[in-house]
Amino acid sequence: MSATAIVMLLVSIIIVWGGLIASIIFLRLRPEVEDLYENPDLVREDEERAAQPHPFRDT
Known part of the structure; x- marks a missing residue:
């Protein structure tokens, strides 16, 4: 390896x-802090969606 290649290798490793x-x-x-409070409307929509039967394809 040439000196230029070694220098570029070291530079890339350092970066x-x-x-x-x-x-x-x-x-x-x-550290990233998550919101402690969730939107009640979104929670309600998620619970309603979870209560519905799972859609399936009849192919």
Whole structure:
């Protein structure tokens, strides 16, 4: 391998692994918080849809 290829390999490794490490650190410092309260209308629609029989195709 030439010196240029080795340098490009090292640069790409640093970019990929550095991005992974940076994203892990960012998510540990600022985790995503989900909404604690759900929309009651959406919950009701989901419950109504679950109570209906499953549609099937007669082919």
